[in-house]
Amino acid sequence: MGTGTGKTRLLGGRYQLTSPMGRDGVGIMWRAHDSRLRRNVAIKEIQPHFRDHGADLEEARRRALREARSAGRLSHPAVISVHDLLEEGGRLWIVMELLEALTLKETVRHLGHLPVHWAAWIGFQLLSGLRHAHGAGVLHRDINPGNILLTGDRVVLSDFGIAALSGEASASTTVPIGCAPAYTAPERLRGRAATPAADLWSFGACLYFAVEGRSPYPESGSLAVLSTAMSRNPEPPAKAGPLWTVLEGLLRRDPAARVSAGQAARLLSEILRLEGVAVAPPQLPAARFPAGPFTS
Template sequence: MGTGKRRPLGDRYQLISPTGRDGPGIIWRAHDLRLRRDVAIKEIQPLFRADGADLDGARRRAMREARSAARLSHPAVVAVHDLLEEGGRLWIVMELLEALTLKETVAHLGHLPVHWTAWIGFQLLGGLRHAHGAGVLHRDINPGNILLTGDRVVLADFGIAALNGDPSASTTVPLHCAPAYVAPERLRGLTASPAADLWSFGASLYFAVEGRPPYPGSDSLAVLGEAVNRDPDPPVKAGPLRRVLEGLLRRDPSDRITADHAARLLSAILRMEGVAVDPPRLPAARLPPDSFAR
């Protein structure tokens, strides 16, 4: 049945067309009839088990994603407007961004120049520091979740986000997560942390400037084995970014550079390249207990 015959979700949102996937969900372009603006709506699809669809799991995942993203307000984090349940399905209403992912951009260009990569990293790190300052861990940063709009860099898909220190958060890495962008300690079953997000952030910048992931290959099991057992290959195209990448991709999370340190290094690279940026600042939110800053 065509989407034109659908009744508006919540008597407010008219679905127009699907635009892609976001983890285990479908993204729709839709129109908010009340505010008369287009929005993006993520339809959360349940995972299937031997005894059928995991509807309760889908509901928990939708609530976690919406609540995690909704507590954040930063240009580098996708804005969440609404959450509704209808017809046994969960729907998250978000801002609509006309954007390419970092993954798509690198696929078109081969790799990005150092100053582009540094600018993307500096903008994205602002959103990540804001999230960590609010106690939110993303846990799935990769080039497919980084959106480039032309004047914004936006982190999307908080589908497996968790609150820092939440004992109920699973330590299992979901199957849809690309192992080349998951911190080694998480692949070994340890709890996610801000440092693990920073490893994934560094792996995404490595992909941008090198044109390939830190552990290349199409065999997920082989990539997983390499990611657990060895350091990434040294970057060869990164130039002054090499210091940032090597600091972020240290296997021991306690040795990894902090977000503040990475922000200072990236801003220095941009100034050296003649790109004006504001000095890096600490997040406005108070850091949570058990602060990860060194």
């Protein structure tokens, strides 16, 4: 459905598409207006992959349902809110909250790297949402700097398109197409099943990227080359300072040896305390960014 069609009728009888916001591996994100509740929203138009026989509509449907159901069962400031799921015009549409935000990837590419206290604060907030997801039985499976959103007062984990609910067949040993290999846990690249520990490795790789300005392993090359690189420990960061303790614990190749989410939260809260940044207890989200947010 093009922009012109979006202007002439409403999706689901209520959502008016206004302009495209961007594209990722599975579809187009639109800015839209909910005429029923009179609020602006974001809508992801899921576009099917094309196989030899044509568009893979069933795979697109499964992915859309998985994303909506995974994010829809969560309610946390650090997790994107999903409002609705539609199937119309041969496409699937996921309606979610509209955030005026930059991704962590965009922010770091612009600034070079983030100061230790900013990276720690972002990590603390993101980890709070990740712990909430894991507690609800949701594995994200594709945490990377491109789907971490930074607003004026929130850190938000988005794109649950390849998330898996505990016990579902989708929690397979196959690394889904579209994953960011440089942020995928070593055991996942070797074909092992997704686990909370694998999400924590990806989380640690994003923290490393935030404070260093690069991923812990090369971001280019085939999965085979990357898997070989991951047989070695990451190069120790030069800018992480006290964050290295957290990064080293999260980026261990053996998932059984990694620090837990609770341990990582306590370490991050202690770093922030020493940096003079007040945060809520590790089990609760903090209320706002420290003074002078870099998103202003």
